Structures are given as structure tokens and as C-alpha cells.
Amino acid sequence: MKKYSLLVLLLAMSLLIFSQEEADDAVPRSEENSKCFACHGGPTYTFSNDMLERKVTKLMNPYFIIDSVLYYEQNHKSFECIDCHSWDYTSFPHNNELQMEQLPGCLDCHEGDDATAQYKFEQINDEFHESVHSTKHSEEFTCWMCHNPHSYKINARNNDNILETIVYDNNICLSCHADVNKYNLISDKEKPNVIDSHDWLPNQIAHFSRVRCIECHAHVSDDVLVAHQVQPKKDAVKLCAECNSRNSDLLASLYKFRAKENRSKFGFLNAATLSDGYIIGANRNVYLNYLSGIIFGLVMLLVIIHAVLRSISK
Numbered sequence: 001m002k003k004y005s006l007l008v009l010l011l012a013m014s015l016l017i018f019s020q021e022e023a024d025d026a027v028p029r030s031e032e033n034s035k036c037f038a039c040h041g042g043p044t045y046t047f048s049n050d051m052l053e054r055k056v057t058k059l060m061n062p063y064f065i066i067d068s069v070l071y072y073e074q075n076h077k078s079f080e081c082i083d084c085h086s087w088d089y090t091s092f093p094h095n096n097e098l099q100m101e102q103l104p105g106c107l108d109c110h111e112g113d114d115a116t117a118q119y120k121f122e123q124i125n126d127e128f129h130e131s132v133h134s135t136k137h138s139e140e141f142t143c144w145m146c147h148n149p150h151s152y153k154i155n156a157r158n159n160d161n162i163l164e165t166i167v168y169d170n171n172i173c174l175s176c177h178a179d180v181n182k183y184n185l186i187s188d189k190e191k192p193n194v195i196d197s198h199d200w201l202p203n204q205i206a207h208f209s210r211v212r213c214i215e216c217h218a219h220v221s222d223d224v225l226v227a228h229q230v231q232p233k234k235d236a237v238k239l240c241a242e243c244n245s246r247n248s249d250l251l252a253s254l255y256k257f258r259a260k261e262n263r264s265k266f267g268f269l270n271a272a273t274l275s276d277g278y279i280i281g282a283n284r285n286v287y288l289n290y291l292s293g294i295i296f297g298l299v300m301l302l303v304i305i306h307a308v309l310r311s312i313s314k
């Protein structure tokens with residue numbers, strides 16, 4: 001009995017060690033931002049009403065609430081609100097004309113920027129302009145529609161947990177394709193129900209949590225890591241074989257970067273043997289890999305101890 005509880009304890013401990021998240025490098029929280037978060041950080045805000053000569057508390061528009069935790073974990077965490085928004089927002093009530101403010105786009109800052117050249121913003125921009133979204137709604141559909149200005153964080157490039165990346169990326173698409181309100185910001189057509197439109201897909205839940213929407217919907221290109229040219233539905237991947245074979249589009253996009261990285265980290269052999277068959281990579285769990293390694297090690301140890309004990313007792 002004791003042996004078993006020790007084993008369980010050992011396993012639990014090793015799981016704990018392996019599941020420790022790396023600590024995010026902390027950013028100093030700006031004084032200036034905390035003034036904005038005082039109102040935009042939660043469901044209510046308070047201000048002093050000079051006419052009534054007292055403090056008044058009101059409900060914040062839910063779409064104007066910004067999660068400060070997500071804000072300080074994202075790509076632009078070092079930014080002050082007024083780096084993008086007008087300085088005039090520092091006074092309240094905000095001037096009504098501010099609603100017309102022109103906000104910067106990604107390319108305004110990233111075009112020709114050496115520090116972020118690896119992301120290939122210019123190519124992404126070209127791809128996006130050929131997508132269904134942009135060709136049909138060039139004015140309203142900006143990069144910000146998918147890249148939430150207050151929470152977008154790179155995943156596919158640097159997150160080792162592929163399942164997390166898949167969920168992250170799919171939630172970007174579902175933020176409209178599963179939300180009528182946001183969808184109607186762009187189009188007044190009736191929003192198709194994505195569950196119904198994918199009726200033909202066997203085991204839909206498993207697919208949606210293990211395959212990215214863009215894997216079937218975006219034209220794969222060699223130039224950029226994340227394909228941005230979302231195509232009309234008639235051009236979507238529908239053949240299972242196209243996807244589930246080893247040299248599939250999946251390998252081409254989500255895994256090409258990871259495979260390259262693995263090859264340089266562990267040598268080609270490892271990358272080649274680590275690539276899985278079924279929905280590639282998605283059914284592979286790193287912790288389970290570690291766990292099976294540990295169990296294998298322990299079993300070997302027991303066998304050796306057993307053999308040693310037997311030979312001693314003989």
C-alpha cells in the first residue's frame with residue numbers, strides 16, 4: 001500500500017513540476033492607465049457630479065470594459081491608453097467628438113519596422129486584403145476586428161501548447177461567427193449558424209477543438225506563419241483526406257514552424273518521430289508524454305530492483 005502511495009505522490013509531484021507555467025515578465029503598470037482603468041476596469045464607475053455636488057456611480061457599457069489582467073499580458077502591454085487614444089480622454093465627461101477619432105492601424109506602426117520584420121506585416125496585409133472579409137467589407141473590417149486592441153497576444157508563434165493555440169485562434173473567429181452583435185457590426189445579413197453549416201463534419205466538437213478554422217478556410221502560403229487569406233465557403237477544405245494525411249495543410253501551417261523549431265532544437269530525427277498521425281499534434285499531450293516516460297522509468301527501476309533482490313536471495 002505504502003509503495004503505491006509513494007508512487008502516486010511521486011507522479012503528482014513530477015506533474016506539478018512539469019506544469020509550472022513560466023512567470024510572465026512583469027510590466028510596470030502605468031499611473032496614467034490606472035486612471036482609465038478606474039472607470040473602464042469594471043462594471044461600474046464613479047465620478048463627482050459638480051451640479052449635484054456629490055459622487056455618482058453608474059453602470060459602464062459592457063463593451064467598454066477592459067480586463068486589466070489581459071491588458072498587461074498582451075503584445076502592447078507597455079502601452080499607455082493615450083499612445084493610441086487621444087490625450088483628450090484624460091478629461092471626463094469625454095468630449096463627444098472623440099467618438100470620431102482616427103485610430104492607428106497595425107501598419108501605421110509596424111510597416112518597415114525592423115524590430116517586428118519577422119512577422120511580415122506587409123505580406124499579411126496583402127493577404128488580408130484578398131480575404132472575403134476585406135473584399136466584401138473593406139472599410140469596416142480592419143485588423144482590429146480580429147486583433148482585440150486590449151488583449152491580443154501572439155500564440156501560434158511562441159505557445160508550446162498547441163491545443164491552447166487552437167482554442168485561442170478559433171475564439172477569434174467565433175467572437176463574430178458565434179456572436180450576432182459583433183457580426184452585425186460588419187454585415188446586416190443574417191448570421192449563418194456555424195454549427196449547422198458544419199453538420200457534414202463528423203465529430204464536430206473534436207474537430208473544432210483540435211483544428212483551427214483557418215486550416216480549412218484560409219489559403220495556405222509559405223511566406224507567413226499564420227495564413228490571413230480567408231476564402232469564400234466554396235473554397236473551404238472539405239475532403240477528410242486533404243486534412244488527415246501526413247503531408248496535410250495542417251502540417252503546412254500550424255506545424256511547419258513548430259517542426260522547424262523542433263528540428264533545430266532536437267535534431268531532425270526527433271521532429272520526424274514526434275509528428276503524429278491522427279489530427280496531427282493535437283492528440284499529443286506533452287504532460288502525458290512526460291508521464292509515460294516517468295512510468296516507464298519507474299517500471300524499469302522496479303524490474304532492476306526485483307532482479308537484484310532475486311539474485312541476492314539466490
Ligand code: HEC
Pocket residue numbers: 032035036037038039040045046047060061064081082085089090092093094098099
Ligand atoms: C470617470 C470615468 C471615466 C474615466 C476616468 C475614463 N473614462 Fe473613458 N468612458 C467613460 C464612459 C462613461 C464612457 C462611455 C460614454 C462616453 O463615451 O462618454 C467612456 C468611453 C470611452 C471610450 C469610447 C468612446 C466611443 O464611444 O467610442 C474610450 C475610447 C475611452 N472612454 C477611453 C478612455 C481613456 C483612454 C481613459 C483614460 C485616459 C478614459 N477613457 C478614462 C468613463 C471614463
Ligand code: HEC
Pocket residue numbers: 033036037040063064065066071076079080081082083084085103104144145149150
Ligand atoms: C494599441 C492601441 C490601443 C491601446 C494601447 C488602447 N486602445 Fe483602446 N482601442 C483601440 C482601438 C483600435 C479601438 C477600436 C476598436 C475597434 O474598432 O474595434 C479601441 C477601442 C476602445 C474602446 C471602445 C470599445 C470598443 O470596442 O469600441 C475603449 C473604451 C477603449 N479603447 C479604452 C482603452 C483604454 C482604457 C486603454 C488603456 C487601458 C486603451 N483603450 C488602450 C486601440 C488601443
Ligand code: HEC
Pocket residue numbers: 075076077078083084104105106107108109110116119143144147154
Ligand atoms: C501605435 C503603434 C502600434 C500599433 C497601432 C500596433 N502596434 Fe504592435 N507593437 C508596437 C510596438 C512599439 C511594439 C513593441 C512593444 C514592446 O516591445 O513593448 C509592438 C509589438 C507587437 C507585437 C509583439 C512583437 C514581439 O516580438 O513581442 C505584435 C505581434 C504586434 N505588435 C502586432 C500588432 C498588430 C497585429 C497590430 C494591429 C492589430 C498592431 N501590432 C498595432 C506598436 C504598434
Ligand code: HEC
Pocket residue numbers: 106107118119121124125126128133142143144145146147153154155156157165168169170172224225226228230
Ligand atoms: C479574420 C481574422 C483576422 C484578421 C482580420 C487579421 N488577423 Fe492577424 N491573426 C489572426 C489569427 C487567428 C492569428 C493567430 C494568432 C496567434 O495564435 O498568434 C493572427 C496572427 C497575426 C500575427 C502574428 C503572426 C505571427 O507570425 O506570429 C500578425 C503580425 C498579424 N496577425 C497581423 C495582422 C494584420 C496586420 C492584419 C490586418 C492587415 C490582421 N492580422 C488581420 C486573425 C486575423
Ligand code: HEC
Pocket residue numbers: 132133136145146172173174175176177182183186187189213214217230231232233234
Ligand atoms: C468582426 C467579425 C468577424 C470575424 C472576427 C471573423 N469573421 Fe468571418 N465573416 C464575417 C462576416 C460579417 C462575414 C460575411 C461577409 C459577407 O458575406 O458579407 C464573414 C464571412 C466569412 C466566410 C465566408 C462565408 C461565405 O459565405 O462564403 C468565412 C469562410 C469566414 N467568415 C471565416 C472566418 C474565419 C476563419 C475567421 C477567423 C480567422 C473569421 N471568419 C473571423 C465576420 C467575421
Ligand code: HEC
Pocket residue numbers: 170173174177192193194197198201207208211212213214215216217233234236237238243
Ligand atoms: C474541417 C474543415 C473545416 C473547419 C475546421 C471549419 N470549417 Fe467552416 N466550413 C468548411 C466547409 C467545407 C464549409 C462549406 C460548407 C458547405 O458549403 O456546405 C464551411 C462553411 C463555413 C461558413 C459559411 C457558413 C454558411 O452557411 O454560409 C463559415 C462562416 C465558416 N465555415 C466558419 C468557420 C469557423 C468560424 C470555423 C472554426 C470554428 C470553421 N468554419 C471551421 C470547413 C471547415
